[in-house]
Amino acid sequence: MQTTTAADVALESGGSAIIASRAVPVKSAQGMPSGFLWGGAVAANQVEGAYLEDGKGVSIADVQTAGAHGVPREIHEAVREGVYYPNHQGIDAYHRYREDIALFAEMGFTCLRTSISWARVYPNGDDPEPNEAGLAFYDRVFDDMVAHGIEPVVTISHYEMPLRLVSEYGSWRNPALIDFYLRFCETIFTRYREKVRIWMTFNEINETMNKRTPFNQAGLVFSEGEDVNEVKVRASHHMFLAAARAVALGHKINPAFRIGCMVQYPTTYAKTCRPEDVLARRLNMLPNYYYTDVMVRGHYTNLCRAQLRRLGVELEVSEEDAAILAAGTSDFIAFSYYFSSVASSETGDDLLVERGNPYLDRTDWGWPIDEIGLRVALNELYDRYQVPLFVVENGLGALDEPDESGFVADDYRIDFLRRHIIQMERAVNEDYIDLMGYTTWGPIDLVSVGTGEMRKRYGFIYVDRDDAGNGTLARSKKKSFDWYRRVIASNGREL
């Protein structure tokens, strides 16, 4: 049972003040079904570093500068002399992965979500042959995970395609990318056939439509005068075809493969019960269900058509393409969940989306903390699609201050995760959601995608590195390390 929240009190007294702190949830729960996957999630480009080692090519992650909270990262056309690019070194996991995997194993991880750097395997993207040294690296990584009883969960493309596919081909706006992607898939599906069972095609594919510049998601930069919406729709269509063909190909290579799509789930509330605001909430979900509808249902639904109409874009889907989409639907939906938003509208057709919600606290980076939004997300996705779900990212990016001995007492992180796990357990045990697993984002501190910072830390493991790239890169356990170990050991009962 949860105690009465400060928000309840504020509501009962008619208040709407910013809530400083919400109820502390219970510390034990019913736990998860057996076989539930517990672990963490990272992406190759945010941890590996070694950006040109052993034949790796330059990726889109390698040309992004360090930003800061409120200061966007710059995107360069090529690596420039004398500029600091945080992903070039990451947290040096390329050389330290054994130590990191041993620490994850100590926490009891039963799975680890990571990605394969496309540019490590196909340095330019269009190479006729793969780079053997890159493939051998992931052999070592997966072997080490398996030796520790950790199941690899692999994102095929997590924000780091080879840069040449952008500069020479215009990225996913060009259908040529489909074959390059499939060549990459065939290589890794075949090579790791016996080592990896669970795959995801594209990280947060729906951000292609949501972001102003979907460079990480789809390698897109727009030239002046270009019809941005049309390009996003066309690029998404090519990515849908690539993903569907990858699913079909993967199942052929190993029928035991489970290949999912992956989206960022933006739980959205209507700002008020004004019907216009309720409709605005629905409108904010259109560009997101657009992706899950095509990838899970295998065709452009009425909702997709409504979204296309809102964008003012027409899309012709040939019979051949329709058959590909129908034949390669995702086996499960993986999603990231960090916070919820609030939607409102003046006319019922316009849309204002904001993060401000007077009932919620915010993180150091201004992200609302809303654990119930995770339960809402699980229910909405499962109601709509009835396929297994996988929470593959959830976590708290915070400013961690080590004490004199270097120890980080991150009770705020424990509190954040505990609240979310409780809601996730309720979704499973009370709402009967079919959930495969839970991987916290950034079990070890890593380079932030949004800002390129190191000080936005998510980890159970502290990494001695700062925003300018200084530090020993030494790893040390935070307080949350032992807490998460107990959560996993008790299969989610001891929180």
Ligand code: BG6
């Ligand atoms: C997700 C990405 O969007 O959010 C991760 O899949 C990313 O790669 C994570 O790191 C957190 O965002 P940020 O900006 O705090 O790194």
